[in-house]
Amino acid sequence: MKVNYSKSIPYNDDALDRLFKALSDRTRRAQLARLVKGPASISELAEPFDMSLPAASKHLKVLEKAKLVSCKKSGRVHYCQLQPEVLQNVEHWLTDYREFWNEKLDKLAQFVARESDDE
Amino acid sequence: MKVNYSKSIPYNDDALDRLFKALSDRTRRAQLARLVKGPASISELAEPFDMSLPAASKHLKVLEKAKLVSCKKSGRVHYCQLQPEVLQNVEHWLTDYREFWNEKLDKLAQFVARESDDE
């Protein structure tokens, strides 16, 4: 089943706002990068960044609201897990532009090819 | 010439910050969407959004700083053009995660397939 994500489909602006906003902070991107390697507690996610636990915790909340991360409590430890599926929204959003930049790259490639022919 | 954008390469955080921040506002995304259809003046980019010219102009500046748009003045009108190449940074940034979510989707597909077999 293929979903049509082409130009006419209205993207969910609220979701994209939350997503891009979540991704616009390098600390949060670093936390995501850490989570690629596997689940982690909030302390583990705070430690490498030289910031207080509350700060790290707040970042995690932003990631959770964007649905990039899910956390569940086990005892007193909160285990956080990457939930990368929502990044497909970014992927789909890019579609219209990918076409555009490929065109430009093609033109550049043709230009370069033509230049080399002249030499 | 292939550039290695794999995990070990440090992404340019400043550029990604500017890029994701620029994309995190729906007005700016709408302006980009408009520019897919071709260059436009600042007035044209302000008009559909029921906002003042200075506001639209500020958004354009954010897009320019992220290098998503380039503007040049001709007479008194500023023509703005989409510069989508920089979105490849987003594309590349996604790489590590794409792998991750494809895995998950594969597992889901396998699960679904097994379920249908049972029926």
Place this chain on the structure above:
DNA sequence: ATTATTGTTAACCAGTTGGTTTAGTATTGC
């Protein structure tokens, strides 16, 4: 020369963000 058009700049404002510290709540371990 005047006037209209297309923007920019500056000053301002309310709300958000990213950080802090301090205090409090569960849970675990001794």
Place this chain on the structure above:
DNA sequence: GCAATACTAAACCAACTGGTTAACAATAAT
């Protein structure tokens, strides 16, 4: 029971955002 651990909640702060209006500059049209 008591102390340590892992976190959350609240209050605060400076800086940034996204918007406004008012004033200005530059170009075009009459």
